[in-house]
Amino acid sequence: METLSSLCTYHCGLLPRSSASPVNFCTFGSVSVLGFFLPSFKTQELPSCSRKQSFRVTRACVAVEQKTQTALIRIGTRGSPLALAQAYETRDKLMAIHPELAEEGAIKIEIIKTTGDKILTQPLADIGGKGLFTKEIDEALINAEIDIAVHSMKDVPTYLPEKTILPCNLQREDVRDAFISSGAASLAQLPAGSVIGTASLRRKSQILHRYPSLSVQENFRGNVQTRLKKLHEGKVQATLLALAGLKRLNMTEHVTSILTIDEMLPAVAQGAIGIACRSNDDKMARYLASLNHEETRLAVACERAFLEVLDGSCRTPIAGYACKDEHGNCIFKGLVASPDGTRVLETTRKGPYALEDMILMGKDAGKELLSQAGPGFFGF
Numbered sequence: 001m002e003t004l005s006s007l008c009t010y011h012c013g014l015l016p017r018s019s020a021s022p023v024n025f026c027t028f029g030s031v032s033v034l035g036f037f038l039p040s041f042k043t044q045e046l047p048s049c050s051r052k053q054s055f056r057v058t059r060a061c062v063a064v065e066q067k068t069q070t071a072l073i074r075i076g077t078r079g080s081p082l083a084l085a086q087a088y089e090t091r092d093k094l095m096a097i098h099p100e101l102a103e104e105g106a107i108k109i110e111i112i113k114t115t116g117d118k119i120l121t122q123p124l125a126d127i128g129g130k131g132l133f134t135k136e137i138d139e140a141l142i143n144a145e146i147d148i149a150v151h152s153m154k155d156v157p158t159y160l161p162e163k164t165i166l167p168c169n170l171q172r173e174d175v176r177d178a179f180i181s182s183g184a185a186s187l188a189q190l191p192a193g194s195v196i197g198t199a200s201l202r203r204k205s206q207i208l209h210r211y212p213s214l215s216v217q218e219n220f221r222g223n224v225q226t227r228l229k230k231l232h233e234g235k236v237q238a239t240l241l242a243l244a245g246l247k248r249l250n251m252t253e254h255v256t257s258i259l260t261i262d263e264m265l266p267a268v269a270q271g272a273i274g275i276a277c278r279s280n281d282d283k284m285a286r287y288l289a290s291l292n293h294e295e296t297r298l299a300v301a302c303e304r305a306f307l308e309v310l311d312g313s314c315r316t317p318i319a320g321y322a323c324k325d326e327h328g329n330c331i332f333k334g335l336v337a338s339p340d341g342t343r344v345l346e347t348t349r350k351g352p353y354a355l356e357d358m359i360l361m362g363k364d365a366g367k368e369l370l371s372q373a374g375p376g377f378f379g380f
Contacts, residue, residue, distance in 0.1 A: 071108035076137045076146035079111040080223040085248045086273050087150045112137045131157050149276045153269035158308040166276040168288035172296040173244035173271040177264045178255040181238035186257050197236035205317035208341030244271035265319035265335045268303040302358035306334050309366025330358050334365040345369050
């Protein structure tokens with residue numbers, strides 16, 4: 001394919017290619033228009049017959065540049081390697097289904113820094129909890145600075161901002177947690193007093209409930225690469241990470257072992273990607289509908305209904321998982337725990353794999369555990 005500069009020079013034909021001083025009208029000079037340079041030549045340097053044509057050259061070059069720079073879809077995302085991997089996955093799926101989006105420059109990824117990314121020295125619970133990794137991206141969406149927003153569903157609050165909808169979940173990745181350690185093959189094999197790094201109260205409470213002789217370092221924050229670096233530096237003896245993230249980053253070689261659902265119930269919506277758009281943007285809603293994985297969307301709706309009843313925050317150890325069994329029914333399992341892991345309450349539900357039924361299951365399970373927990377259960 002010809003470059004922008006050669007394309008313009010060839011088609012305008014102002015000077016013969018054999019000229020001793022050829023002028024490349026899209027790269028020569030210093031006048032910036034739409035992010036590229038136009039010539040800053042003197043008119044008398046050109047033959048008189050070429051002066052009028054030079055204006056047509058400028059307009060033609062600008063038109064080509066505008067075509068390549070105007071994105072049909074602007075994807076908003078956090079800038080972590082995992083968030084970017086999820087944004088690129090979304091982009092690739094859109095390109096595969098819609099030919100017009102496969103054109104170069106049709107989809108643009110916009111990186112947005114969130115509160116959760118900016119403040120790394122404090123526990124998530126101390127800096128606000130809900131919406132720490134989504135607020136600024138949602139604001140950019142509402143303000144039409146982006147067209148769609150790609151989120152890790154477990155970061156999305158149970159309420160959505162006004163003027164936005166979340167009509168799409170990509171097919172869910174593996175929901176389990178991975179155990180990573182250079183000194184033990186599993187949690188059970190860690191010596192008493194070993195320190196596990198995690199920023200998740202869900203993981204902390206379940207670890208301490210099963211293995212009270214272990215210690216948990218809270219505020220073990222940062223992206224996947226940062227946490228692995230801390231582990232390898234010996235700051236902790238082990239850590240737990242979502243297997244889904246490691247798979248999306250092609251980093252499963254770091255996994256020591258995988259915890260079963262019974263050993264470590266996952267976070268609500270773990271492994272699921274959610275994509276939001278403005279509620280009045282029918283075009284984006286149609287694009288997202290083409291990506292939606294309905295089985296995942298229903299499972300996530302069930303789990304989030306459970307979470308909504310419990311009004312969980314980052315100070316609340318809550319876990320929930322819905323899946324389809326071999327007979328096509330929904331199996332839901334929910335858990336709440338005291339932060340120190342001394343008490344863990346669990347419940348299960350089974351019913352039709354249909355949206356209304358699954359939302360009712362999630363809500364009913366939440367009400368049961370809320371009633372069992374009683375006032376003061378969570379320690380605040």
